[in-house]
Amino acid sequence: MRQLGLAAAIREGIVQEMRADDSVILLGEDVGKFGGAFHVTHDLLDEFGAERVWDTPISEAGFTGLGIGAALTGLRAIVEYQYLDFIFCAMDQVVNQAAKIHLMSGGRAKVPLVLRGPQGATGRGAQHSQSIEGYFMHTPGMKVVLPSTPYDAKGLIISAIRDDNPVLFVEHKLLYGAASPGGGKALSDSAIQAIGMDVPEAPYAIPLGEADIKREGEDVTIIATLLMLHRALALAEQMQAEGVSVEVIDPRSLAPLDVETIAASVAKTNRAVVVSEDTARAGVSAELVATINDHCFYDLEAPVQRVAAVDAPIPFGPASERHAIPQVEDIRAAVLRALSD
Amino acid sequence: MRQLGLAAAIREGIVQEMRADDSVILLGEDVGKFGGAFHVTHDLLDEFGAERVWDTPISEAGFTGLGIGAALTGLRAIVEYQYLDFIFCAMDQVVNQAAKIHLMSGGRAKVPLVLRGPQGATGRGAQHSQSIEGYFMHTPGMKVVLPSTPYDAKGLIISAIRDDNPVLFVEHKLLYGAASPGGGKALSDSAIQAIGMDVPEAPYAIPLGEADIKREGEDVTIIATLLMLHRALALAEQMQAEGVSVEVIDPRSLAPLDVETIAASVAKTNRAVVVSEDTARAGVSAELVATINDHCFYDLEAPVQRVAAVDAPIPFGPASERHAIPQVEDIRAAVLRALSD
Amino acid sequence: MSATLEIRRDPVDCAGADRELLLRIFRKMLEAREFEEQLYYLFLTTAMPGTMHQAVGQEAVAVGVVSALKADDTITSTHRGHAHCVAKDVPLNDMMAEMFAKREGSCRGMGGSMHLTDFSKGMLGAFAIVGSGIPIATGAALSARVRGSGQVAVSFFGDGAVNEGVFHEALNMAALWKLPAIYIIENNQYALSMTVAESSALPDLAARACAYDMPSARVDGNDVLAVYEATREAVERARAGGGPTLIEALTYRIRGHARFEAAGYRPEAEVQAWKEADPIERLAAGMIAAGAVTEAQLSQIRAEAEADVEAAIDYAGRCTDVGAEDYLAYITAET
Amino acid sequence: MSATLEIRRDPVDCAGADRELLLRIFRKMLEAREFEEQLYYLFLTTAMPGTMHQAVGQEAVAVGVVSALKADDTITSTHRGHAHCVAKDVPLNDMMAEMFAKREGSCRGMGGSMHLTDFSKGMLGAFAIVGSGIPIATGAALSARVRGSGQVAVSFFGDGAVNEGVFHEALNMAALWKLPAIYIIENNQYALSMTVAESSALPDLAARACAYDMPSARVDGNDVLAVYEATREAVERARAGGGPTLIEALTYRIRGHARFEAAGYRPEAEVQAWKEADPIERLAAGMIAAGAVTEAQLSQIRAEAEADVEAAIDYAGRCTDVGAEDYLAYITAET
């Protein structure tokens, strides 16, 4: 079947929804003429024109608010942040407005809004490297979606666009699978698996809130997203050779979270490791540990092991950055701890 | 000994530090002429003048940045948000700047900055009721402090002002113990305990990161902050009569977190309940559960029970708000679950 | 500058004004006033939840602006939004029920005073984070343009809101793209305790439009026809593709900032002077002077407005309190 | 408007200018240029970490502004900050070591190109979130005022940054309180792919000062003495308590936005025209014309600048790579 990279798959999902539904518009910095800093919106301006693809000034709070206003009045807005680190400039609009409007209006207002952009540590220093999903998993009223493969990405972006709630769609720079025209080297990572690259051309939707078991196993369950999912799979492959059977689950969506799939797996393996690139304290890994504690306590033969970024701003120096972000060997150590007890 | 309410105790700590150290300044909306929407900065303008107490325009991002710039150049800035809900307007300045500058500069820059204000659900609707500490507990580089009594408040605000890192100082409207000149009814709550109201007049500092055992017990450990601490104590009192001995721990600081005190208590009681007013998903309660899981798994005779706000924007209607926020009976149910297994 | 403008007390010049329009405007202003007068009383005497911010004395801005709009034009409101809702035809019953947190409220008891909303009336929301409604209204204007609906979007906000970054970001984009947006600064001269001169380097707030090359106007906010006229021009320009307008309406917050706030930071004489410039009485005098109505007719209208608010209070009394789990249905929208 | 301004190629008028000043300026501009030329080469040929944004062609702004400051005055910089650091006397060795993520780097390898900082030189930080340094510099100005230090604080930012809300919020407070702040818009005519006319309703960016009743100036950003002169006036005003100034310096980003970005969205002729307006060559020609230096002396200075950058590269090569756990020491400051 035809193969696509992550950026191209996301782009295809957006294009197909924009063709199918005139109410879908795009807002963001350099998304039109330039095609997006990571090429995701390449050529969309040519196809859909300036009334559907808005090249905005550098005004994150402002154009997020524009997206909300558009979403409240009959459009479906897709807002791109050039790096997700910049969404904090729009935090009030996201947390206090977009996420709360539906409830504040007693359900009379809907906010079909997709907030998307890239994240992940790639040697850019603290202001261009953080993983932000934890802040939004903690924000009621938001959905949070994270594709780890091109196949998932297309199906999830289509569902996100069709959803009537604000959806944060988190992309990882290292998974885009293409060089950034914004001047970056072609980013890549040795652990990235060539999986889920067969992408059907016809539109398809993957429901938000359904986890995917990316690898079946018996001895221990690893729950991971984005780049960490790939590192978990790389480790699972290694450990297979060592006689350890690892099950790897990709939640794909953190809000809503598919607790059933996770609980069923832990009930089977009795051992769990959660891995996330966001910082540990009160982050995604904390919630996954707490969720497993809530639902699977009596199934556990060892404490759930968590692997997450060190609680620090991401340093620039490569050796330090590497230490701050979970590596395959960190996941291995956690799996061994989970198996040791 | 002389008794003070929480607002007065915080004020006294600020006043004493401003007298002792000319480099301490205050910035915020209506903090001068008006004395602060909740009276915490009452009369400070008269004593310290307009060069130390800055009545700002409604520009949260801007005056937070001013506080950072002042902190970088020899001052210690205290920034008030009229409600902590509004700190999201300044989120980039807090998360990407204040919290990251020290590391980005290789330790050469220090940011002695206190960010403070009130939070808590008091019938104001979704934009004036949320509890925000979880977002900042998740932000590396920040310290997060939450006083539940006047005694703690004075000692903690003094330490926060003297600290060389950005410190979020979270106050709860219902604990202020005074009517708001901003037009509120005198807020109160039946569960609030008259504890820690003896406040020494001389300045004193409570180290950040030291939990306080507010009540000793044998059967189960409750970890709670702010208003929830009071509700936990009210419950402990009730359960004493029922023959259940509850230990109640007030972390007082979530970052850094006093894991030792918590772990020692859980090792003793073997059962734990965590209570926080912020929403559950990826919030404070999740981190506390995960921390106990990390450190005390083999001490636990039952899963850690978590009690937190329902994952929803806070509704206006009183019955709904009450349902969304943990009540004494919710904590009771959790304690019974913890004891049942 | 705003702090030192002379206060006008003269009757509103109603010569040649459409009588039906005058009557509607007068009636709406009275309803807004009466609604808040009753609220104040109800807060004192009943267990009304939450808080409220009164726009007593500012009614001419809300009513003057909205009277120049079509029913399907949209507005965003603020924490001080009762008058905007009344002007936009949100039913008094729904509003009062919302104040009492009833299921029948305009937001089903989920929003309350600071978030009174009614989508069916083009009222997109009351945003209580100062300034946050400005880009949202701008997005509604962008949407009208994309959908080719011919609607205009109006954002109401206070003199304090102009110092929020979103004011700047939104006005720049609206002017850059010539969006059909109208920005109404309700300059009631205070942001809680802060005067305009204490918070704005350029206290002439309409003049801030210069930074966006945007047309602007400064009007007597207690002269409802002046407000109406300025808005009408802005609406015409917006519908014709001429882009946005910034309108500063000078008025005064007669009451405290919120509920029982005493506003001791204001000179008594200043408050007194503005009380004498009451926009409702100025309109009444103008209508009489122009022979548009008789004193008897005015009293008649006053009585009707009072009766309607009374009826709304009775209605709210018959409604059902919000239940403990009501809100669970409103966390996520069903797609 | 900026998009259509005529490009000046004439020699900088150096008549009467202080020779020492000219030499320092010329030398600094050369060091900034050479530093970035070498960086580009090093990125191509070595495993240099991260990315970088070149200010080639914009050196006159950084050097002209900083030359009008005292050593203890403070500045904030951006993602495009190398020239600001050079101008503010951050040692080339420390800068180059930082680029290579060495422990001896100006930020101990923790910051990199986008966060080059040196507190000992009054360089408060390079803030790579567009606009975020503006309120921070304003806070440094407030601090100077509170401490009575007589310092001024300068914030450098691009034409794209003026559309961030913090620009608006900070400039209003600085003007309101007459803080000793100077705002430098480095208008290189593009924000990544966006022209000023595509992103600002009022492309005359200096004119935005009107909204804050703030003095402003628009200068030829490739004429280093014009930049110097405008800054000197602003510094005088600031030190005298006259408050802030907004200065727009018109220049051009000769290279792509970042590292190898091709900038295909720009007309080749436009790039060519600006290359011929090179600020270093315009200064060189002006110095010769004024008889301030000889060609031989100029070549001598060029050789010295190149040698210093070479030496910095060698130095960086001898430094120690950042270790895996280095950063753990910088998470929390010891009080």
Ligand SMILES: Cc1ncc(C[n+]2csc(CCOP(=O)(O)OP(=O)(O)O)c2C)c(N)n1
């Ligand atoms: C972002 C934000 N900051 C502060 C507040 C607290 N607050 C509520 S109303 C108000 C004053 C607003 O003044 P103005 O914009 O003039 O409106 P007015 O109250 O005069 O109608 C303030 C500071 C808020 N709600 N939101």
Ligand SMILES: Cc1ncc(C[n+]2csc(CCOP(=O)(O)OP(=O)(O)O)c2C)c(N)n1
């Ligand atoms: C808040 C924020 N939004 C977007 C970006 C991505 N970005 C980095 S530089 C840049 C263009 C900035 O243009 P300008 O301010 O003119 O500075 P220049 O690059 O031209 O020096 C953008 C959009 C960012 N770093 N921060």
Ligand SMILES: [Mg+2]
């Ligand atoms: Mg006002």
Ligand SMILES: [Mg+2]
């Ligand atoms: Mg630029």
